[in-house]
Amino acid sequence: MTARDWARLLLLGMIWGGSFFCVAIAVPEIPPLKLVMFRVLIAGAALHLFLLLRGPSFRLALPHAGILFFLALLNNVVPFSLISIGQTEIGAGLASVLNATTPFWTLIVANAFTSDEKLNWNKLAGTALGIAGTAVMVGPGIVAGLGGPVWAKFALVGASLSYAFALMVARRMRGVPPAIIATGQMTASTIIMIPVVLATYGTTNLFAASANAWLATLALALVATAFAYILFFKLVASAGATNTSLVTLIVPASAMLLSVTFLGERLELFEMGGMALIALGLVTIDGRLFRRRQAAGA
Template identity: 60%
Template sequence: MSASDWGQLLLLGFLWGGTFFFARIAVAEIPPLALVLYRVSIAALVLHLWLRMRGISFAPALARPGPFLCVALFNNVIPFSLIFTGQTEIGAGLASIFYATTPLWTILLANLLTADEKLSATKLAGVGLGIAGAALMIGPGLLSNLGGPAWAKLAVIGAAISYGFGVVYAKRFKNMKPSVVATGQLTASTIVMLPIVFLLYSPEAIVTSSVPIWAAVAVLAVFTTALAFILYFNLIASAGATNASLVTLLVPASAILLGTVFLGERLEPFEFAGMTLIIASLLIIDGRLFRRWMTQKS
């Protein structure tokens, strides 16, 4: 990846780490599915205004409703719903660690579903180590309910798998402007979520008078969604699906820091150990440190 790609990856990791922190605040008073609707609809509005200000046409997205519905389901509707529901029971740091398994699922799915991102021996070793890390994180908690119920942890794992499908599927938009792709995806997500939320909840159940809650919703929508997805689709176009999914390596660090400092959360030792294995697996998959070490030896 280029220096520009790495800069965008670092910024995206910081933004998406904040997602778990602000979501943990918001789900205290807003039902998870309603929070999904607020997040995608506000972000879609912001991006439509952005396109209008920049003079960028939204017509290419309107011409492909089916693909945008699919990417909306994989990248927004399913994972946001699962993560926000899981975060009613588990903290920001723990949720971000389970989310960090996304590259493992992306690599496996890219091998099955694409022709240009196949498994190599190095990637296979990294995937094996990452699966061991995920098992270490999940196993003790499943047996003892440490850190929250098993279903909440499995919900976030399900979100990571959905993101894996989403990042592979999004490769088909690489010739479209990232801002148009992000706007189309979030617009489709809003259309899907509107009837679901209004069928399930009364107006009183999805509205709060708390200023901090609405501030958290605004940050989720504008920064961790609208801005973040422009960066995300730009990375997929320039660096590939697998490299873009490596952003999840950076997410837990910012989420854990925010959760520890502001929400008083703590993680179990086995969860840190599992995360260490996942970090090691991603470094192996990326291969840069290993190649540099071999160059220095020679």
């Protein structure tokens, strides 16, 4: 990856790490499926406004309607729902570790279905280090969630697999502007989620929530969804599916650092050790430092 790709990856990880704050504020008042609907609805509306003001025309998305609905299912509807359901039974610590396995599944899927993102040792070793670092960083939080039912753990693994296959689908749209893909995906997700939410909850108290919950939902939709997915699809186009999936290793560390910075939480030694392992994993996957050392030794 280039320096620009790494910068985009780190920024995306920071944004999605911050999304945990928004969810924590909103979900006690807005049930998970409703939150998913409002998230994609508001993000889709904001992206349509962006296209209207800045272009290109949304008509570019119409020939890709089928694949955009498929992408919406794999990248939004299925994983968001599985994560929400799984976290009703297992702790956030274990959930974050299972979510961090996304790069591993992406390596396997990419190796099977692509010709230019084949499995190699530095990617496999770096991913293993990253997952181990996430487990170490979460620490006691994993133990709190180990007693949950097997189906809840499979739900989180299923979400990671869904993200992996979504990245394969996103690869097929490399020639389409990222803003068009993001807008099309959010539009399709909204079309899917509205009838699901209405069938589940009806219209009674649909918008009942405090101002703080709505502000958190707006931040989640506008920053962590609308802007983040434009960044995400730019990264897929320039860095590939496997490298983009590494963002799931950065998200827990980002969330932890934001908690320390803005909530005054104390960073424990095991958390710093976990972050160091994640950093080592990313350096191993990148490979440039090791190649320079080999070249210097030669």
